[in-house]
Amino acid sequence: MPLRSATFDLDGTLVDSIPDLAAACHAMLAELGQPPRTDGDVHRFVGKGMAVLVERCLTWDAAPEASLLEAGIASFRRHYADINGRASTVYPGVVEGLEAFRALGLPLGVVTNKPAAFTSPLLERMGLAGYFEVVIAGDTLAFKKPRPEPLLHACALLATEPGLNLHVGDSLNDIESARAAGCPVICVPYGYNEGRPVDSADCDALVSDLVAAARWAAGA
Missing domain, CATH: 3.40.50.1000 (HAD superfamily/HAD-like)
Structure with missing residues (x-):
């Protein structure tokens, strides 16, 4: 049929949308005093939703603590809401x-x-x-x-x-x-x-x- x-x-x-997603991730990491990620990192991290993107950005040797992840999601939401669509x-x-x-x-x-x-x-x-x-x-x-x-x-x-x-x-x-x-x-x-x-x-x-x-x- x-x-x-x-x-x-x-x-x-x-x-x-990587330019805007990456910008929001960079701003989130800087706000939380976390190590930076590259745009290439963000490109690889996108796919399973916002929370997973933030968690991947914050994960190095071990998964981030719940309080850090919660703060990261809140920060990302705020930054991305401001720039969503600006450079996409x-x-x-x-x-x-x-x-x-x-x-x-x-x-x-x-x-x-x-x-x-x-x-x-x-x-x-x-x-x-x-x-x-x-x-x-x-x-x-x-x-x-x-x-x-x-x-x-x-x-x-x-x-x-x-x-x-x-x-x-x-x-x-x-x-x-x-x-x-x-x-x-x-x-x-x-x-x-x-x-x-x-x-x-x-x-x-x-x-x-x-x-x-x-x-x-x-x-x-």
Whole structure:
């Protein structure tokens, strides 16, 4: 049967948000008097949500104490809320790809591990919010990707079956979540993958950008 909907990861798939995430991490670490991290470190740490990003930034020889982690999350939230979207950019081909998906008549959704407080503002500032009927953030449910629940919830809201929903992402988190939910999944190679690049063997297709993703969807 033809596809009935499509969902997309946000950070690393639609938007390059590392500049803002890294700036917030640098400010958080400086405020707490912790050793600095590089932008490359932050790039590897992104993927499993805000709390894990902060914990990874604060982890050296041992995991941070709970009080330090709590302070880090609060500091990061404050700094990131101030700069979210300031230096982020939409990846090439995203707008054209979303237009192509919309031309296929598919309702579209975002499924991200980013907290809701930062997700909608980023989509608005990037000019992408109008493309999506459904937005599932990292704290919408009790579980994040790679669990299947966020994708299953998106499919329910989009009134589609998981097997007829194409998920487009950039990491094993997306692949594992989609596989567990029963969704077909394709990936772009340019995003954030926690240092584990996606391979075409892991997903249904590896595509260069969202324009190519829309072509794949049209032929699915």
